Amino acid sequence: MNKQEQKLKVLKMLEEGTINQSEALDLLELIGAEKEKEQEKEITIPREPIRVTIPEAPLDFFTNGHQSFSVSAEVHAESIQSLKLLGKNSKVSLRTHTGNNIEIEGWYKAVRNGDPMINFEENDGNYVLNYNVHGVKYLGFDVWVPEVVLMNLYLENSNATVDVSGAIAKRMTTLTKNAHINLSQCQSDNLVAVTKNAHIDMRQVVATKCELSTTNAKINVKNVKAEVGEFVTTNAEIALHDSQITKCNLQTKNAKIWLDLASLNLMNEQTQFEVEGKTTNANIDIFLPEMMELPFKMNASTKRGCIYTDSIDLKVSARDKGYLNAKTESYDYSAVTLDMNLQTTNANINVKGE
Structure with missing residues (x-):
């Protein structure tokens, strides 16, 4: 029963004589006092505050939010066996310099509550930059190595560029x-x-x-x-x-395959150049040296296309629509020659002078 209904009931009781006027006034005053208490209670109920958090560090879209690290390791040319560098989701680059140190300037962003565990270690001439794969969102770096011959250079990255310039290594591997x-x-x-x-x-x-x-x-x-x-x-x-x-x-x-052989060195005493090209639904274009004849042999095939060559002294062994097996007249007695095995579909094969 609400307050209005309670007041009406008091007035009806007064009208019926169940209570007198003084009692009715007391009841009405009591009902009014309870209403004021409820209103006061509604006003003083505490509310959950709106929390505004200002980060201690700038947000990512202002500064990328990454941290930096650097490495400097003195090395000796005769002691370097291998250099292995691992990055993740950020650019990796390697250059050479005239110094005797391996210098690394890097940057990373750690996973929340994760330990990046970035290490650069050496063991019997094998140098490795490693990290906790589960502890970083990204890790990239610029590396400078001495101008020496490395036995093995290995750079691995993911979802970001690998850029290598000036390096000398017996074996060089770049992966991303x-x-x-x-x-x-x-x-x-x-x-x-x-x-x-x-x-x-x-x-x-x-x-x-x-x-x-x-x-x-x-x-x-x-x-x-x-x-x-x-x-x-x-x-x-x-x-x-x-x-x-x-x-x-x-x-x-x-x-398409586009192969420019116009600058081949044909002055060697004896060289047999070989080209194997294979594609689908596109042309194969090969440009031969123009100033000096390069004797060649070709085995070319295409489907729903044509084969073209500029040579006028071609000896044809087999020819059909979309197929050509032939060689130049001088091929058999030349010291420098070119063998071509070419295949495509729905397109042409073009062999011509530059």
Whole structure:
């Protein structure tokens, strides 16, 4: 029963004579007093405060919220066996300098309540930069190494670029995913670069063997000298120019292969160049030296496409629609030759002078 109903009941009791006027006034006063107490109680009930927290450090979108670290380790050229560097979700770069130290300037962001455990350790000439994979959201760094020949150089990253310039190593390996790899002015007996969904760019490199592999992104090779080159991608172009690679294998899908051999050194006493190119749904374009004849042999096939060559002295062994097996007249008695094995679908194969 609410207050209004209680008052009406008191008045009805007064009208019926159940209570007198004095008693009625006392009851009405009591009802009014209880209402005031309830109103006062409603006003004084405590409320949960609205909390506003101002962070001690600036927010990430102002400063990235990362912390820094640095390493300086004196090394001796004859004692370096290997250098292994591991990053995560942030750019990794390596350069050479004239000093005798390995210098690292890095940055990282720790997982909440996680220990990054960043270490740089040496064991019998093997140097390793490592971290707690579960303790950091990202870790990146710039590294400077002495201008010495390393036995093994290994850089691994994820979801961020790896950039290497000027390094010399017997074996050089660069790995990442969903990010670019850039290699320049490097020397190696065995050079390997692997990523996914991002391009690989290699320039001014000398190697005995180089292997580049990615997916859904371009491979670009320029000014490279190597005995063997293996270049593999999918759904993207492979472009090779101004390079001297004795044995070259190029494989992609749904994209063109563009191979410029115009700058090949043909003055060697005896060299047999080999090119194997395979793609689908796109052209294979090969440009030969124009100023000096390069005798060649080719085995080329395509589906729903054509094969073109500028050579006028071609000896044809077999020819059909979309297939050509032939060689130039001078191929059999030349010291420097080129063998080409080319395959595509739904597109043309073009072999011509620059």
